[in-house]
Amino acid sequence: MRKIVIAGNWKMFKTRSESEDFLRGFLPHLEETPSEREVVLCPPFTDLSVMSKYLHGSLIQLGAQNVHWEENGAYTGEIAAPMLTEIGVRYVIVGHSERRQYFGETDATVNLRLKAAQKHGLIPILCVGETKQQRDAGETEKLITTQLEKDLVDIDQNNLVIAYEPIWAIGTGDTCESKEANRVIGLIRSQLTNPNVSIQYGGSVKPNNIDEIMAQPEIDGALVGGASLEADSFARIVNYQ
Numbered sequence: 001m002r003k004i005v006i007a008g009n010w011k012m013f014k015t016r017s018e019s020e021d022f023l024r025g026f027l028p029h030l031e032e033t034p035s036e037r038e039v040v041l042c043p044p045f046t047d048l049s050v051m052s053k054y055l056h057g058s059l060i061q062l063g064a065q066n067v068h069w070e071e072n073g074a075y076t077g078e079i080a081a082p083m084l085t086e087i088g089v090r091y092v093i094v095g096h097s098e099r100r101q102y103f104g105e106t107d108a109t110v111n112l113r114l115k116a117a118q119k120h121g122l123i124p125i126l127c128v129g130e131t132k133q134q135r136d137a138g139e140t141e142k143l144i145t146t147q148l149e150k151d152l153v154d155i156d157q158n159n160l161v162i163a164y165e166p167i168w169a170i171g172t173g174d175t176c177e178s179k180e181a182n183r184v185i186g187l188i189r190s191q192l193t194n195p196n197v198s199i200q201y202g203g204s205v206k207p208n209n210i211d212e213i214m215a216q217p218e219i220d221g222a223l224v225g226g227a228s229l230e231a232d233s234f235a236r237i238v239n240y241q
């Protein structure tokens with residue numbers, strides 16, 4: 001059985017008090033959420049500690065948005081796995097296109113971060129996906145194959161989530177058609193040694209398209225940006241039909 005994982009990536013949004021407000025609105029909705037669905041919130045680092053107190057005993061898991069490959073050291077602005085695990089973080093997003101695009105993340109550093117996460121018992125959510133230009137040039141398959149080959153060297157596929165996030169669908173309202181997302185996710189699965197890895201779709205997931213996305217047989221969850229910032233909207237997504 002493949003696990004369903006619905007994760008909210010808050011990116012650089014919400015102060016600590018805003019994250020507490022969110023939880024007050026969001027937690028009651030989880031009474032309706034089937035217990036086999038894993039709900040993950042990935043807030044900024046500054047929110048993690050306070051949220052871990054609220055979430056103790058709830059079904060929600062905490063995720064971080066980055067992790068460095070060393071356990072400590074002179075790496076200004078980075079965060080190490082033991083700092084995350086000590087406060088109850090369970091997941092970490094690695095290789096998000098915004099980090100690949102703006103912060104010099106490469107397949108080599110993605111691979112190092114994935115290894116460090118797994119070594120410390122964090123479950124990485126590896127993001128892959130093509131640009132509009134690559135899609136228009138018919139290079140989607142080639143790009144994703146290359147990303148998977150390089151990112152997954154020596155990675156344990158029993159302890160991994162993958163998110164297919166076409167870059168042109170992120171923050172644009174231009175969702176990838178659900179059948180096409182299903183096709184690409186099937187292609188990703190065909191390249192894994194473990195076919196039971198949970199593979200999410202991400203990119204303009206909203207309350208009005210989640211039911212259709214989750215009805216696709218290859219799609220095991222969603223990585224949600226903008227629509228995870230508001231309690232009612234994210235509740236509708238995690239409680240999809």
Ligand SMILES: O=C(CO)COP(=O)(O)O
Pocket residue numbers: 009096165169170171172173202203204205223224225226227
């Ligand atoms: O990047 C994303 C999640 O990691 C998707 O963001 P949006 O849902 O805002 O398009």
